[in-house]
Amino acid sequence: MTDDGFRFVHLTDTHIMAGGTWRIRGGDVEFDTDASLRRVVEVVRALDPAPAFAVLGGDLASPDILHRERTLTAAEYAPSYARLKEILAGLPCRAHYMMGNHDNLEALNRALRPEAPVDVPCYYGFDHDGTHLVALDSHEVGHADGVLDAAQLAWLERDLSAHRDRPTIVFVHHHPWPLGHAWMDTMPLRNGAELMDILARHAHVSWLIGGHVHSEQVIQRGALTMLTTPSTCIQLSKTTASGAHFDPGPPGFRVVDVEHGRLSSFVVHVR
Numbered sequence: 001m002t003d004d005g006f007r008f009v010h011l012t013d014t015h016i017m018a019g020g021t022w023r024i025r026g027g028d029v030e031f032d033t034d035a036s037l038r039r040v041v042e043v044v045r046a047l048d049p050a051p052a053f054a055v056l057g058g059d060l061a062s063p064d065i066l067h068r069e070r071t072l073t074a075a076e077y078a079p080s081y082a083r084l085k086e087i088l089a090g091l092p093c094r095a096h097y098m099m100g101n102h103d104n105l106e107a108l109n110r111a112l113r114p115e116a117p118v119d120v121p122c123y124y125g126f127d128h129d130g131t132h133l134v135a136l137d138s139h140e141v142g143h144a145d146g147v148l149d150a151a152q153l154a155w156l157e158r159d160l161s162a163h164r165d166r167p168t169i170v171f172v173h174h175h176p177w178p179l180g181h182a183w184m185d186t187m188p189l190r191n192g193a194e195l196m197d198i199l200a201r202h203a204h205v206s207w208l209i210g211g212h213v214h215s216e217q218v219i220q221r222g223a224l225t226m227l228t229t230p231s232t233c234i235q236l237s238k239t240t241a242s243g244a245h246f247d248p249g250p251p252g253f254r255v256v257d258v259e260h261g262r263l264s265s266f267v268v269h270v271r
């Protein structure tokens with residue numbers, strides 16, 4: 001990478017749950033998601049060149065996993081976002097936050113986006129050194145799968161049209177088409193086809209980066225490259241028709257280098 005380029009990192013599915021550990025489905029392993037994110041942050045701090053910013057790709061906090069029997073309030077999410085904020089204070093760069101299906105919008109906004117009204121959806125665009133970046137909010141309250149509502153799709157169309165002159169990267173938590181994971185494919189972005197239609201009309205969008213699937217994927221559709229990034233905690237190793245199998249780590253994250261509008265990327269696993 002020359003002086004003309006920049007680097008960012010995509011950290012996703014951090015699943016911080018203050019006061020508890022993640023008991024992995026189908027096993028008796030207790031996984032400490034705080035500890036795994038701290039290890040990731042240490043590795044990010046050592047990157048050379050350093051990242052200009054981080055995108056946090058959703059499922060940032062998930063105390064709901066400790067209380068599956070009921071819906072938690074924003075106040076009950078607050079300690080987990082506070083813990084996340086404390087751990088991410090160790091990053092060498094600023095962070096942009098996204099919603100996942102486990103997140104709570106009000107608690108996320110209060111803790112991580114204090115400049116935003118507490119009920120404003122968490123989608124937005126920003127620019128860095130001539131590249132445009134768009135973070136979408138595919139969360140739907142009470143649902144494990146995701147959707148982009150009509151207002152957000154209309155905003156996306158306007159935002160992409162207004163940045164036609166710029167190479168653009170779009171981020172979304174849920175995967176927009178079947179990935180071949182039997183269990184994960186029960187909770188995709190339900191209207192992924194509508195998102196794909198919009199992106200197809202905007203040739204300056206060449207990359208779409210997602211989380212949610214706790215695994216690394218690279219899928220090419222026409223001119224669009226879709227990447228998914230492993231979780232900073234547990235990883236999905238395989239799925240069957242009846243469920244999923246998770247492994248306790250290794251923690252992972254994605255590094256993206258942008259140079260003259262061209263992107264290259266690799267995934268780092270922390271062992």
Ligand SMILES: [Fe+2]
Nearest residue numbers: 013059212214
């Ligand atoms: Fe997740």
Ligand SMILES: [Fe+2]
Nearest residue numbers: 059100101212
């Ligand atoms: Fe998710």
